[in-house]
Amino acid sequence: MSNHDEAAALRPLTLAWVNRHLKLGERIVGIEALHGGITAEMRRLTIGTRDGGTRNLVLRTFVNVEHAEDWLNREVGALTLLPGTGVPAPGLVAVDPTAAHCEYPSLLMTHLAGRTVLDDEGLEARVPLLARQLAAIHAVLPAARPRKYVALTTADTVVVPQGADAAAWAAAIDVIREPAPPFEGRFLHRDFQPGNVLFDVPPSRPAGARITGVVDWAAASWGPADLDVAHCSVNLALLHGPEWGLRFPEAYEEAGGVLAATANERLYWQVRDGLASSEEVRQVSQPWREAGRTDLTTRAVEGRLDDYVSALMNTLG
Structure with missing residues (x-):
């Protein structure tokens, strides 16, 4: 596994929790911290698949956030609602809103293609x-x-x-x-x-x-x-x-x-x-x-x- 920077490393309980929600034969082969969030730590996880390919997931972790459980429950509600509506949103993989399994309240979801664009051009x-x-x-x-x-x-x-x-x-x-x-x-x-x-x-x-x-x-x-x-x-x-x-x-x-x-x-x-x-x-x-x-x-x-x-x-x- 390669970490692109020190902040990307997963905590032990969270790592074990993520691994339990991967498909048979999959493993984490890369972790990258995503920047731009205000209330949560964001990481892109590169998952090695059984056929030798890769796919990406996103891990959202709320560290020392008072309203984390409420926010995660709201997000899960939205991600459960939106499939089939035509609104492009991440797919829900797993959630631990009360940190029962992870060090902090966490959400695991699919990764969407694209990037944020903040420039004036276009x-x-x-x-x-x-x-x-x-x-x-x-x-x-x-x-x-x-x-x-x-x-x-x-x-x-x-x-x-x-x-x-x-x-x-x-x-x-x-x-x-x-x-x-x-x-x-x-x-x-x-x-x-x-x-x-x-x-x-x-x-x-x-x-x-x-x-x-x-x-x-x-x-x-x-x-x-x-x-x-x-x-x-x-x-x-x-x-x-x-x-x-x-x-x-x-x-x-x-x-x-x-x-x-x-x-x-x-x-x-x-x-x-x-x-x-x-x-x-x-x-x-x-x-x-x-x-x-x-x-x-x-x-x-x-x-x-x-x-x-x-x-x-x-x-x-």
């Missing part, structure tokens, strides 16, 4: 793909509803970036002081954004990209489609500029998605998720830099968030 072609994929997720009708969405941000926890437009942020915070508007529930990914979508991109033709997978279903829940749209919008704004955050809801509707009926209701969800990002700027920008977007310093991302929140209040308010 974005105009990818945004409609993201919108269509999200509309397809919202069209899934689970036999049993997952748990209701969680939105932890409050008017008191918002972190206003240094040098931000104080008037715009004060107005935005006032928006989320109001009760959430009524909504028609949908199946939500709840962390749908470019970092959780895999693409196949022809090297010579970025505009020919296609989606090969949607990953990280640990927050799957039931709630307003607007919330998923708002989350992807703010991530596009931080990655590529505020104009792309404003563009995404239009692309979603063009793809057949249905948003809240009134501008004020839409504004509520857009602002709520935008302000939620204020508490996580450092956390989300680091994986982006590790993935090659070294221009996305914490300060640069804070500036884009300020511009986006201000644009929301000017354009939709």
Whole structure:
């Protein structure tokens, strides 16, 4: 077995657990740490098969995470629901949500082809793909509803970036002081954004990209489609500029998605998720830099968030 870096090594109990869920005659021949995750350790396992070939699995391990059991149960629920829906998601192999067998709560799943794409090049072609994929997720009708969405941000926890437009942020915070508007529930990914979508991109033709997978279903829940749209919008704004955050809801509707009926209701969800990002700027920008977007310093991302929140209040308010 070859480890590509020291962080890839499996802990003894976890290694034994994985081995018990391989097919007869298979063995682990390679382990590689995957970067970009925030809440969990991710590893790609290369499995040697009986016929001399290989296949890949992905191991997701939650280390010292308070809500690991809930998140893993949500993810298992989603991965069990999605086969046959047309939504490309990993296949469930095994789960240990309470660390009964592994050192930490763990999930073993199939590996999907493709890669995340965070560059500006080809974005105009990818945004409609993201919108269509999200509309397809919202069209899934689970036999049993997952748990209701969680939105932890409050008017008191918002972190206003240094040098931000104080008037715009004060107005935005006032928006989320109001009760959430009524909504028609949908199946939500709840962390749908470019970092959780895999693409196949022809090297010579970025505009020919296609989606090969949607990953990280640990927050799957039931709630307003607007919330998923708002989350992807703010991530596009931080990655590529505020104009792309404003563009995404239009692309979603063009793809057949249905948003809240009134501008004020839409504004509520857009602002709520935008302000939620204020508490996580450092956390989300680091994986982006590790993935090659070294221009996305914490300060640069804070500036884009300020511009986006201000644009929301000017354009939709």
